[in-house]
Amino acid sequence: MFSFSTTVQPQVTVPLSHLINAFHSPKTSATSVSTASIQPLQRDTAPEHDVQSSEPVLNLRDLGFSDLKASQLDELMNRLLPGYSTENKISSQWHTSYISAQSFFENKHGFMDVFSALRSSYLYRQHPSPLQSLCSDLQRWPVFIQSRGFKTLKSRARRLQSTSERFAETENVSPSFVKGLLLRDRGSDVESLEKLMKTKNVPEAHQDAFKTGFAEGFLKAQALTQRTNDSLRRTRLFLLVLLLLGIYGLSKTPFLSVRFRTTSGLDAAVDPIQMKNVTFEHVKGVEEAKQELQEVVEFLKNPQKFTVLGGKLPKGILLVGPPGTGKTLLARAVAGEADVPFYYASGSEFDEMFVGVGASRIRNLFREAKANAPCVIFIDELDSVGGKRIESPMHPYSRQTINQLLAEMDGFKPNEGVIIIGATNFPEALDNALIRPGRFDMQVTVPRPDVRGRTEILKWYLNKIKYDQAIDPEIIARGTVGFSGAELENLVNQAALKAAVDGKDMVSMKELEFSKDKILMGPERRSVEIDDKNKTITAYHESGHAIIAYYTKDAMPINKATIMPRGPTLGHVSLLPENDRWSETRSQLLAQMDVSMGGRVAEELIFGSDHITTGASSDFDNATKIAKMMVTRFGMSEKLGVMTYSDTAKLSPETQSAIEQEIRTLLRDSYERAKNILKIHAKEHKNLAEALLTYETLDAKEIQIVLEGKKLEKERQEIN
Numbered sequence: 001m002f003s004f005s006t007t008v009q010p011q012v013t014v015p016l017s018h019l020i021n022a023f024h025s026p027k028t029s030a031t032s033v034s035t036a037s038i039q040p041l042q043r044d045t046a047p048e049h050d051v052q053s054s055e056p057v058l059n060l061r062d063l064g065f066s067d068l069k070a071s072q073l074d075e076l077m078n079r080l081l082p083g084y085s086t087e088n089k090i091s092s093q094w095h096t097s098y099i100s101a102q103s104f105f106e107n108k109h110g111f112m113d114v115f116s117a118l119r120s121s122y123l124y125r126q127h128p129s130p131l132q133s134l135c136s137d138l139q140r141w142p143v144f145i146q147s148r149g150f151k152t153l154k155s156r157a158r159r160l161q162s163t164s165e166r167f168a169e170t171e172n173v174s175p176s177f178v179k180g181l182l183l184r185d186r187g188s189d190v191e192s193l194e195k196l197m198k199t200k201n202v203p204e205a206h207q208d209a210f211k212t213g214f215a216e217g218f219l220k221a222q223a224l225t226q227r228t229n230d231s232l233r234r235t236r237l238f239l240l241v242l243l244l245l246g247i248y249g250l251s252k253t254p255f256l257s258v259r260f261r262t263t264s265g266l267d268a269a270v271d272p273i274q275m276k277n278v279t280f281e282h283v284k285g286v287e288e289a290k291q292e293l294q295e296v297v298e299f300l301k302n303p304q305k306f307t308v309l310g311g312k313l314p315k316g317i318l319l320v321g322p323p324g325t326g327k328t329l330l331a332r333a334v335a336g337e338a339d340v341p342f343y344y345a346s347g348s349e350f351d352e353m354f355v356g357v358g359a360s361r362i363r364n365l366f367r368e369a370k371a372n373a374p375c376v377i378f379i380d381e382l383d384s385v386g387g388k389r390i391e392s393p394m395h396p397y398s399r400q401t402i403n404q405l406l407a408e409m410d411g412f413k414p415n416e417g418v419i420i421i422g423a424t425n426f427p428e429a430l431d432n433a434l435i436r437p438g439r440f441d442m443q444v445t446v447p448r449p450d451v452r453g454r455t456e457i458l459k460w461y462l463n464k465i466k467y468d469q470a471i472d473p474e475i476i477a478r479g480t481v482g483f484s485g486a487e488l489e490n491l492v493n494q495a496a497l498k499a500a501v502d503g504k505d506m507v508s509m510k511e512l513e514f515s516k517d518k519i520l521m522g523p524e525r526r527s528v529e530i531d532d533k534n535k536t537i538t539a540y541h542e543s544g545h546a547i548i549a550y551y552t553k554d555a556m557p558i559n560k561a562t563i564m565p566r567g568p569t570l571g572h573v574s575l576l577p578e579n580d581r582w583s584e585t586r587s588q589l590l591a592q593m594d595v596s597m598g599g600r601v602a603e604e605l606i607f608g609s610d611h612i613t614t615g616a617s618s619d620f621d622n623a624t625k626i627a628k629m630m631v632t633r634f635g636m637s638e639k640l641g642v643m644t645y646s647d648t649a650k651l652s653p654e655t656q657s658a659i660e661q662e663i664r665t666l667l668r669d670s671y672e673r674a675k676n677i678l679k680i681h682a683k684e685h686k687n688l689a690e691a692l693l694t695y696e697t698l699d700a701k702e703i704q705i706v707l708e709g710k711k712l713e714k715e716r717q718e719i720n
């Protein structure tokens with residue numbers, strides 16, 4: 001029998017795909033409750049990594065949690081996966097615990113917070129590999145804390161809980177291991193926050209915002225924490241705080257009229273929020289959605305006339321899309337465009353432990369709204385009230401709540417002028433009754449913005465700060481495939497922070513690139529001493545990637561090369577797709593593989609095969625992933641033909657080995673191609689590596705100058 005105790009070291013693995021599935025599509029599970037599973041495994045029975053399924057596994061032991069006590073482990077799991085509970089554990093060799101997918105969704109922001117903290121934590125640097133793959137999977141998620149001005153008090157409280165409190169209340173509340181995890185070198189900063197709040201006389205009402213801002217700022221501008229010079233730090237901190245307050249103020253101004261709805265108690269007052277100031281103008285890069293909603297606006301402006309003329313409208317509209325893409329903003333804009341009241345509710349508010357509370361809140365909400373029609377009712381996180389998890393023990397009264405919602409929706413006529421807008425990330429999770437005609441029967445998709453949308457969003461947020469006119473937002477947009485509106489907003493904010501910290505009076509391309517890299521790769525590590533030998537190896541390694549990218553026809557254009565350590569990496573080369581790529585050609589895929597190979601090939605050619613380093617492991621991961629996809633999914637292997645092989649574990653041993661053989665061949669050929677190019681361009685390779693050693697970072701133009709054999713005139717970067 002295995003039990004959690006201080007002597008046995010439990011190895012906890014969380015199959016990432018479970019989490020991601022739980023997050024993205026609860027329909028993968030037929031049952032109503034369970035989806036995500038956490039499996040604390042006995043060490044000697046558990047494989048290091050789940051090779052069979054080849055899915056990325058977050059191995060907590062690898063993360064440095066090897067000496068956790070049972071209680072600490074539970075505490076940690078609770079933080080990572082709210083809803084995880086010890087009681088659920090089955091006492092068998094394989095402990096399995098299920099958490100409700102629902103509670104997982106509801107806490108998604110908290111969950112993200114933990115990961116963003118993890119990502120910027122020292123652990124990331126200490127144990128890069130598992131976290132790295134985790135983070136790259138999370139890249140398409142909002143892996144940082146979003147600052148939003150207009151969620152309910154409840155969700156704001158939740159956010160506070162998950163960010164600033166963790167920092168601010170370290171002394172007594174957080175168990176010490178969490179402190180070690182999240183606050184490794186921040187102890188003194190937390191103190192200075194308290195001090196600062198006292199000395200600056202921050203008014204009570206602003207303290208929370210101040211704290212959140214502070215904590216967020218810290219996660220974001222982590223470079224600060226590594227300064228050693230105390231007085232320097234204090235000035236910078238002060239600047240940072242000023243800036244945060246500035247940003248806070250800015251974000252408040254257009255929405256001054258927002259009032260938060262309180263939701264405690266049965267008869268909670270329902271206050272409409274007048275959305276005069278938010279219009280479609282404020283929502284960028286979602287043109288189709290805006291067009292579809294235009295009709296709704298017309299209707300709200302004059303419901304009677306609209307219906308007399310024969311216009312037909314659904315009562316409910318479902319906005320579907322990933323987090324942070326602007327669903328809430330769009331709903332507000334609909335109300336704002338039509339100049340009608342906006343009632344905000346979050347699905348999770350209706351989810352109550354007590355009989356009738358959720359249902360009565362819904363009743364109140366609709367009563368108020370109908371009395372003030374025309375108006376918009378917005379229900380955020382609709383899936384958490386209208387999900388399929390009927391009769392689950394975790395949510396005993398949800399059926400009642402759904403029924404009430406259905407009854408209310410059926411209970412008024414289309415021409416009464418009430419429009420209900422629901423938002424969800426997972427339409428599949430919704431109860432079928434909700435999406436029947438006469439209810440939420442219109443779906444509007446709010447996708448992640450494409451390159452044009454991203455450019456617009458960046459421009460929009462840049463216009464709120466001081467920036468260098470030479471900035472080309474499109475370049476940043478091209479390098480941020482998959483970012484949501486909220487993420488782009490954060491990118492601009494971080495750039496502004498960085499500029500303030502560096503004492504600049506405006507944001508330039510440099511700060512934008514900086515914050516993009518930081519979001520994608522973790523903070524810079526200027527303080528890390530890297531000896532000359534390693535620097536030289538890194539310079540040749542990175543130049544290797546760059547040379548291959550430069551001289552391979554179908555490779556993406558180079559954006560930048562650097563040997564500045566960042567996150568777990570010692571340097572990197574970034575490439576920019578010319579457009580968002582919806583599909584890729586065989587030769588583009590091969591080019592990507594070749595570029596990945598460039599680093600190791602360079603090490604081998606320059607320093608000899610005895611001196612190759614471990615630095616190429618993620619390059620090989622990349623190349624292998626591509627090769628595997630080509631063979632098993634894209635039908636790009638002659639030997640295996642145009643067939644897809646999804647579950648490789650279930651294939652016959654012969655097929656498995658044929659696949660492996662093909663992948664190996666693809667990789668070997670790629671390696672040879674890269675070697676060939678580097679041999680031909682040995683001179684350029686050397687020049688580029690030397691330029692990197694001198695200047696540390698080179699942009700696309702500078703790389704071109706070096707490779708064309710011209711002289712590079714550039715200010716030497718100071719490396720401290």
Ligand SMILES: Nc1ncnc2c1ncn2[C@@H]1O[C@H](COP(=O)(O)OP(=O)(O)OP(=O)(O)O)[C@@H](O)[C@H]1O
Nearest residue numbers: 282283284322323324325326327328329485486489
């Ligand atoms: N398309 C966009 N244009 C401008 N700003 C945007 C856009 N998308 C997101 N944002 C910014 O990000 C913030 C968060 O977006 P919002 O809350 O509307 O997203 P959401 O889709 O409702 O997310 P969630 O599903 O997490 O609730 C907005 O307040 C806005 O500042």
Ligand SMILES: [Zn+2]
Nearest residue numbers: 599615616619
């Ligand atoms: Zn590399």
